[in-house]
Amino acid sequence: MVRFFKRSRHKPEPLVRELIKVVGINQVLYTAEDLIGYEYDATIERAAPEVVVLPHTTDEISSVVKICRQYNRPIVPRGSGSGLSGGSVPIKGGVVVSLTRMNKILDINIENRYAVLQPGVINLQLQDRLATEGFTYAPDPSSQRICTLGGNVANNSGGPHTLAHGSTVNHILELEVVLPNGDIARLGSRVLDTPGPDIRGLFAGSEGTLGIITEITAQIIPLPQSLKTMLAVFDTVTSASEAVSSIIRRGVIPVALEMLDQEIIKIVEPRIQAGYPLDAGAVLLIEIEGIPDAVDADSELVKAACEASGASEIRVATSSEEREKLWEGRKAAIGAIGAAYPAFYLLDGVVPRTKLPQVMEDVLAVASSYGFKCANMFHAGDGNLHPTLMFDPQNEGVLDRVLECAGEIMRICVDSGGAITGEHGVGLEKTSYMEWIYSQDDLDAMENIREAFGPADVFNPCKILPNGHGCAVGHAAEINIAMGGNQTSADIYI
Amino acid sequence: MKQLNFVGLDVPSTEDLQNCVHCGFCLPSCPTYLATGHELESPRGRLHVIAGIKEGRIDANTKTLQHLDRCLQCRACETACPSAVPYGRIMEDARASIMANRNSIQPRSWFIRSFLLRNILGHQKRLRVAISLGRLYSRSGLQDLIRGPLKKILPMKLVRLENSLPSLRKKPFRKSGSLSSPNIALDKVALLTGCIHGELYPEMHSSTVEVLDYMQIEVVAPVDQVCCGALHIHAGDAEASRKLARQNIEIFESSGASKVLVNAAGCGSAMKEYGRLLRHDEDWRERAEVFSGKVEDILEFVVKHKFDYQLGKVSDVVTLQDACHLAHAQKEKVAPRTILSAIPGLELREMSTPDRCCGSAGIYSIVQPDLSTQVLSAKLEDVLSTDAGTVCTANPGCTLQLEAGLRRESSDMDVRHVIELLAKSVQAGRDKTDM
Numbered sequence: 001m002v003r004f005f006k007r008s009r010h011k012p013e014p015l016v017r018e019l020i021k022v023v024g025i026n027q028v029l030y031t032a033e034d035l036i037g038y039e040y041d042a043t044i045e046r047a048a049p050e051v052v053v054l055p056h057t058t059d060e061i062s063s064v065v066k067i068c069r070q071y072n073r074p075i076v077p078r079g080s081g082s083g084l085s086g087g088s089v090p091i092k093g094g095v096v097v098s099l100t101r102m103n104k105i106l107d108i109n110i111e112n113r114y115a116v117l118q119p120g121v122i123n124l125q126l127q128d129r130l131a132t133e134g135f136t137y138a139p140d141p142s143s144q145r146i147c148t149l150g151g152n153v154a155n156n157s158g159g160p161h162t163l164a165h166g167s168t169v170n171h172i173l174e175l176e177v178v179l180p181n182g183d184i185a186r187l188g189s190r191v192l193d194t195p196g197p198d199i200r201g202l203f204a205g206s207e208g209t210l211g212i213i214t215e216i217t218a219q220i221i222p223l224p225q226s227l228k229t230m231l232a233v234f235d236t237v238t239s240a241s242e243a244v245s246s247i248i249r250r251g252v253i254p255v256a257l258e259m260l261d262q263e264i265i266k267i268v269e270p271r272i273q274a275g276y277p278l279d280a281g282a283v284l285l286i287e288i289e290g291i292p293d294a295v296d297a298d299s300e301l302v303k304a305a306c307e308a309s310g311a312s313e314i315r316v317a318t319s320s321e322e323r324e325k326l327w328e329g330r331k332a333a334i335g336a337i338g339a340a341y342p343a344f345y346l347l348d349g350v351v352p353r354t355k356l357p358q359v360m361e362d363v364l365a366v367a368s369s370y371g372f373k374c375a376n377m378f379h380a381g382d383g384n385l386h387p388t389l390m391f392d393p394q395n396e397g398v399l400d401r402v403l404e405c406a407g408e409i410m411r412i413c414v415d416s417g418g419a420i421t422g423e424h425g426v427g428l429e430k431t432s433y434m435e436w437i438y439s440q441d442d443l444d445a446m447e448n449i450r451e452a453f454g455p456a457d458v459f460n461p462c463k464i465l466p467n468g469h470g471c472a473v474g475h476a477a478e479i480n481i482a483m484g485g486n487q488t489s490a491d492i493y494i
Numbered sequence: 495m496k497q498l499n500f501v502g503l504d505v506p507s508t509e510d511l512q513n514c515v516h517c518g519f520c521l522p523s524c525p526t527y528l529a530t531g532h533e534l535e536s537p538r539g540r541l542h543v544i545a546g547i548k549e550g551r552i553d554a555n556t557k558t559l560q561h562l563d564r565c566l567q568c569r570a571c572e573t574a575c576p577s578a579v580p581y582g583r584i585m586e587d588a589r590a591s592i593m594a595n596r597n598s599i600q601p602r603s604w605f606i607r608s609f610l611l612r613n614i615l616g617h618q619k620r621l622r623v624a625i626s627l628g629r630l631y632s633r634s635g636l637q638d639l640i641r642g643p644l645k646k647i648l649p650m651k652l653v654r655l656e657n658s659l660p661s662l663r664k665k666p667f668r669k670s671g672s673l674s675s676p677n678i679a680l681d682k683v684a685l686l687t688g689c690i691h692g693e694l695y696p697e698m699h700s701s702t703v704e705v706l707d708y709m710q711i712e713v714v715a716p717v718d719q720v721c722c723g724a725l726h727i728h729a730g731d732a733e734a735s736r737k738l739a740r741q742n743i744e745i746f747e748s749s750g751a752s753k754v755l756v757n758a759a760g761c762g763s764a765m766k767e768y769g770r771l772l773r774h775d776e777d778w779r780e781r782a783e784v785f786s787g788k789v790e791d792i793l794e795f796v797v798k799h800k801f802d803y804q805l806g807k808v809s810d811v812v813t814l815q816d817a818c819h820l821a822h823a824q825k826e827k828v829a830p831r832t833i834l835s836a837i838p839g840l841e842l843r844e845m846s847t848p849d850r851c852c853g854s855a856g857i858y859s860i861v862q863p864d865l866s867t868q869v870l871s872a873k874l875e876d877v878l879s880t881d882a883g884t885v886c887t888a889n890p891g892c893t894l895q896l897e898a899g900l901r902r903e904s905s906d907m908d909v910r911h912v913i914e915l916l917a918k919s920v921q922a923g924r925d926k927t928d929m
Contacts, residue, residue: 029532033557036546037533042516054531081533082518100531120531122522145574146518271578335576338515 015071016051019095022063027054027101038078038096042143045086045428049076049096056101058176058184058214065212066182068095074461077208079120079148084346085427087155087207092461097212099150105129106215114173114190117216119150126218135220138165141423142331150213156205158423160256160287160330163381165221167423169204176215177203180454190217202449207425208460210453224255224289228299229323232284232306233277233313237261237364237376240282241356243309244380247286248353250301256287257381258330264375264388267333267340274329275322277313284380285330333377334388341390344375345402348424349413353383362412363387370405384422385413410436431466498553502594503774504732506544506587513579514541520571520581525851526564529868534561537571537581544588554592556601562588563601564865566858567728568818568851573825582823583770589730607861608731615689615721616738622666625693629662637661641901654867658859658898660694667696670715673703679712683795684751686742686765689721691758691890697910698890701917702757702792708920709799716749722756724764724819725856727771739768740778743785754785757792757913759817759889760856763824765789791820792913793829793888806922807839808915813882814842815873815896816849817889830888830912837919845876854895866895874899877907884908886915 012020016030029035029052039048050073055061068075074094081088090096103120110133115126123144126137140159141147147157153175158167165171174188188200203210234240240259247254260268260283265276276283284306288298303314317323337344351359360376367374367389378386387409391398410420410433420426420433434443447465450456456465500506520537521527527536534543543561546552562585569582592600593608614620631637640648640656673685685702692699706713720742723735742765746754756762764771769783790798814830821827827849834842853859853869877885877896885900885907887893896909 031557033552033555033561034534036542036552037539040516040542042518080518080521081538082521098531098533100533103531124522143517143519146521272576332519332576335515335517335519338517338577339513339579342512 015067015073015095018067018071019051019053019064022067023053023055023060027056027060028052029054038081038098039089041081041083041086041088043084043086043089043427043429045089045091047089047091047093049090050093052096052098054098054101058178061097061178061212061214062182062184064095064097065178065180069180069182069458074457074459075212076460077150077154077212079151080122080146082143082146083151083155083427084348084424085155085421086429087425087427087460087463088151089428091428092457099148099212102214103148108133108135108220110135110220112190113220114217115220117149117218119148119153119213119216121149123147123149123152130220131223134223136223137218137220138171139168142334145331149216149218153204153213153216154206154208155423155425158379158382158384160258160379162379162384162423163257164253164255167204169201171219172200172204172216173219174217175200175203175213177211177213179211180458184214185211188217205425207427207463209450209456209463211459226292226295227287227289227323228295229317229326230286230288230299230302231275231313231315231317231326232286232302232311233280233315234283234306234309234311235281237282237360238357239310240284241360241380243284243306243311244356245354246305246309247302248381250305252288252298252301252305254286254288254298254302254381256285257379258285259283259376259378259380260285260330260333261376263373264333264337264377267375268329268336268377271336271339272325272329272332274325275315276329280312285326330377337375337388337390341392343391343393345389345391345406347385347387347389347406347409348421349385349387349410349418350422351383351385351413351416351418353381355416355418356380356383359385359412359416359418363409366405366408366412370401372402372405379422382422383418426464428463431462431464434464434466498547498555499550500548500554500588500591500595502591502732504587504590504594506548506584506591508548510580510584510587511541511545511548513577514538514545515577516542517576519576520574523570523574523850525566525568525570525853525869525872526865529865529872535564537565537575537579540565541579541581541584544584547588554595559592559601559604562592563603564862566818566851566853566855566869568855569822570818570849570851573822573849583767586727586730586732589728590732593730594732603861604730607729607857608726608734611726611729611731611857612734615725616734618689618720621689622668622693625662625666625690628659629666632662655863657902658894660894660897662694664696667692667699669699670717670719673713673715674707675712676707676710678710680710680799681753682712682714682751683753683755684746684749685713685715686719686722686754686756686758686761687715688756688758688761688890695890695893695911697914698757701911701914702755704917705792705796705801705913705920706755708804708924709796709801711799713755714749714751716745719745722761722764723771724760727764728856732771735764736771736775739765739771739782743768743778743781746785746788747781752788753795754789755792755795756789757888757911758891759791759820759824760891762789762791763819766824791824791826791829791888793820793833794824794826796913796916797829797832801833801916802836804923804927805837805916805919806924806926808837808919808922809839810884810915811841811843811880811882812884812886812915813845813877813880814848814886814912815845815852815877815892817887817892818849818851818855820888821849830886833912833916834886837915840915840919843880843882845880847876850876852892852895852899854889854891856891859895870895870899874903878903878905882907884910884915886910886912888912
């Protein structure tokens with residue numbers, strides 16, 4: 001086993017000593033030099049924990065929770081740290097429980113169609129393993145190369161395939177969790193029907209506020225018999241948006257229906273060579289799967305819908321390489337923006353599908369009124385937008401303007417009948433928006449649910465619910481980011 | 495007061511660091527992250543440390559630097575990165591600008607490492623003396639004794655350390671000057687014979703020459719060429735590597751060859767980056783860039799030419815371990831596969847994640863034995879599950895590491911450079927036509 005650090009000359013704090021006693025010295029990090037690795041996720045938020053524990057078993061986690069309660073320290077579960085809302089950033093300090101070492105696929109049961117997983121299993125690792133058996137796990141966030149299943153459940157993550165298969169909550173049969181008092185509970189069941197209210201469902205989207213997910217039994221499905229990936233090219237975002245509704249209206253539910261606008265194509269194509277035409281106003285990436293005859297029939301309907309909305313070109317991927325390239329462009333889009341611009345602010349909102357053409361026009365108009373370039377790559381099928389504002393953080397006062405602009409865009413989403421997050425979670429950064437879509441009564445109800453599990457300051461305090469709801473101080477509603485003089489990493493602001 | 499920061503010419507640039515968006519896509523490609531699950535043993539974590547030191551937010555002390563030290567510099571993260579972060583050069587720059595800071599607290603191991611690299615690897619004669627001692631040890635029978643009957647008596651640690659040594663029985667390849675001059679030469683190339691390759695794996699060079707000769711390419715090995723300096727760069731000794739680079743550029747320029755061919759991926763990658771290494775040197779910058787433009791890996795060179803006209807049968811099942819500095823640093827994954835697939839009778843059976851590092855990484859296996867062993871164990875699982883007869887590489891470091899690993903697992907799988915398999919096929923083709 002690797003020894004991570006030399007023993008400190010100073011005797012560690014009693015809390016640390018107790019934790020070491022339970023999980024071993026190599027599983028506890030507590031020096032400032034090691035803790036900086038746990039002060040971030042994929043956003044700009046930074047806050048270092050006091051201690052990091054890297055447990056191997058549920059029993060260890062249970063003991064860790066009990067010790068933390070005894071010492072009155074908050075606990076923040078963390079997977080790969082690829083979250084896009086500050087959800088795993090320990091804003092109140094305390095103990096981060098890193099689940100990266102609990103990364104085993106415990107069982108794959110083809111007959112009963114489930115997989116039993118530790119929370120640190122990577123989404124793609126599961127899909128790759130299942131593919132060898134002709135099966136798959138449907139939810140596929142764009143960060144599936146690194147995001148963990150535990151994080152997927154906690155954020156109720158979606159992805160391109162959410163349109164046809166639903167988000168993570170629709171694929172979870174049973175969860176093992178450690179509750180705020182350290183008890184280990186099993187929620188749901190491996191059979192498809194369980195009587196009584198769905199408490200397991202509460203953990204989907206709980207963002208680590210109710211407990212730590214320590215084992216997941218996930219539903220698996222056979223790989224489709226056949227698959228078609230199409231690229232439809234449009235002159236404008238509006239016509240592409242119209243095509244989205246037109247496809248659905250014709251009775252087709254593609255497994256994925258993604259849009260990339262001109263701005264993002266210009267960034268992605270030179271870097272990834274995905275095959276998107278550089279002069280397109282927008283492209284739709286459409287995937288249909290099922291039995292071969294149905295796929296053929298559906299693809300004709302999709303073609304007709306796109307043509308009716310003015311598509312200038314419709315291309316069907318003819319090889320798996322071509323298909324993978326088309327997808328790579330979509331999945332690597334965020335990183336490509338990072339290479340092209342020193343900083344960007346990535347939003348995540350949902351709107352009703354039919355409102356897409358108007359909303360997209362409004363979003364682009366707002367961005368341009370602020371003078372920002374705005375790139376869009378998003379899950380058009382389920383109306384999940386990701387407008388991305390690009391800017392140079394060195395410009396005086398730019399951040400305030402970005403936030404103001406983002407607020408206006410969020411307001412457009414909410415006013416259209418949508419919501420403030422599609423899949424990234426509320427985390428730290430959208431707590432203030434919660435009041436836009438929920439009444440005080442709604443929020444109180446959510447707080448009550450949280451307190452039914454245990455005190456609100458035990459697990460991941462100050463996340464999801466806005467000020468006053470279980471977070472005494474609360475995280476600044478207006479995303480309070482102090483810009484250092486020499487910011488040396490491109491920043492995603494969510 | 496110690497100044498715990500980066501200094502000198504090579505301080506990692508803000509532009510390079512700025513590309514990182516903390517998305518974490520690099521994590522699953524990083525062998526040390528996979529082995530430890532520790533964020534700071536990942537590329538994103540290490541970049542965060544480097545940025546933190548540069549901003550003065552954290553000190554460069556032994557604790558922070560050990561995370562940099564545990565990096566294999568395999569650069570698999572560069573292939574995985576959607577933002578094109580030039581991780582390899584950021585890491586090289588960071589190490590160099592710690593070594594350049596005489597006031598900083600440098601880990602003692604960094605000093606020892608640089609001292610040995612400067613004074614042994616950089617000097618061919620001293621290196622040969624050291625390796626000759628090893629050869630004597632191998633040939634005397636003492637090695638067999640330790641690996642055989644004494645294995646159970648000696649302490650585990652010693653046995654494990656000894657196991658990582660190669661078996662040095664073969665006559666070294668020490669030729670220089672003209673190595674092959676076909677009657678009608680289509681091109682003239684210069685070969686880097688390097689520091690250890692010819693001593694440890696003479697067949698790599700003899701096979702290279704044989705293949706080039708078959709392709710009607712004239713080969714010279716310039717006399718007085720020196721070590722490529724790759725290990726020095728990785729260790730942060732930028733000054734020593736710049737000195738070696740200048741020497742090599744001068745010597746290879748005078749050879750009159752159109753290309754500089756390298757059969758060790760690590761060396762090739764370093765030499766392709768001489769231009770950047772000497773970017774601050776007004777007198778040498780342009781020369782270095784021209785030189786780097788001429789450097790090609792032997793496999794890259796072979797597939798650019800017609801090479802499969804008279805190949806003979808080689809009956810074997812092989813699996814390929816991508817050399818990191820070929821696959822990730824030089825972005826060449828196709829050439830070795832093209833060659834192996836062209837050999838009649840040979841079956842290429844891919845292992846899972848062939849482009850993941852084996853843990854050799856220059857002198858990493860010596861500096862970080864524990865982590866290197868963990869990385870190697872994961873690799874061996876992939877290699878052995880293919881059930882191949884031979885595992886192919888494109889770099890002597892990988893060969894050394896895989897041989898040690900396979901010996902540990904008591905496997906009789908052979909480890910060969912891709913070029914050796916091609917030479918075998920050339921040989922078989924020639925035998926056939928001779929008959």
